[in-house]
Amino acid sequence: MQTIGLVGGMSWESSAAYYRALNLGTRERQGGLASPRLVMSTVDFAELTALEEAERWDQIGTLLADAARSVERGGADFLLLCTTTFHKVADQVADAVDIPLLHLGDVVADAAKDAGLSTIGVIGTTVAMSDGFLAGHFADRGLETVVPDPADHDWINTAIYEELVHGHVLDRTRRRVVEVIDQLWDRGAEGVLLGCTEIELLIGQSDVDLPVLPATTLHVAAALDRALGA
Incomplete structure (x- = not known):
């Protein structure tokens, strides 16, 4: 077994989701008392969000690279960033360590292609939806993306940062996100990426007709495949 x-x-709700899913997945695959070998380093989310608001992405990259180096020193064989938004600096992080980074964008692209999808909608933070780093990554893998109307970006971002990162899952927010996903379908999306760990607390496949690509779930499954030699 490799060490993950x-x-x-980014946020701790996201980290908890990753930790729980990795442990449950290992138990399901190996049975008994099996659990994964993990090394984790966490950052101060308040510090990162302040830097994000100031658009100081180089400094964000430095902080996450430092955390990645501490994980490497702890004996990890490969690395995951427990976030979608901050994959914006994934290359900077990957360059800082000698262990491979399992990039969420690659995992999602593989899942989309396996499902026969060529155009995916993206729901996530404002940065994830509007910055273009995800769209560019997917384009390099032969996938087109569509995002919600810019008028919807702020309230989705607010729902993530003021509700979901605090563990508040509200039905009214779910209903509105479902409406946005339906609009993405109308605009040509063949599937929808839940491009924020906390969004998976809110939306599942049973909530929408469009095929769902749950970023964290897919990321965890790929990590377990690698760690357990599947």
Whole structure:
């Protein structure tokens, strides 16, 4: 079994989701008392969000690279960033360590292609939806993306940062997100990426007709495949 390195704290709800899913997945695959070998380093989410608001992405990259190096020193064989948004600096993090980074974008692209999808909708933070780093990554893998109308970006972002990262899952927010996903379907999306760990607390496949690509669930499954030699 390989040791999985986790850079977390973005938010702690996201880190908890990764930790729980990795443990449950290992138990399901191996049975008994089996649990994964993990090394985790977490960052101060308040510090990162302040830097994000100031658009100081180089400094964010430095902080996450430092966390990645501590995970590497702890004995990790490969690395996961427990976040979607901060994959914006994934290349900077990957360059800082000698262990491989399992990039969420690659995992999602593989899942989309396996499902026969060529155009995916993206629901996530404002940065994930509007910055273009995800769209560019997917384009390099032959996938097109569509995002919600810019008028919807702020309230989705607010729901993530003011509700979901605090563990508040509200039906009214779920209903509105479902409406946005339906609009993405109308605009040509063949599936929808739940591009924020906390969004998976809110939306599941049973909530929508469009095929769902749950980023964290897929990321965890890929990590377990690698760690357990599946």
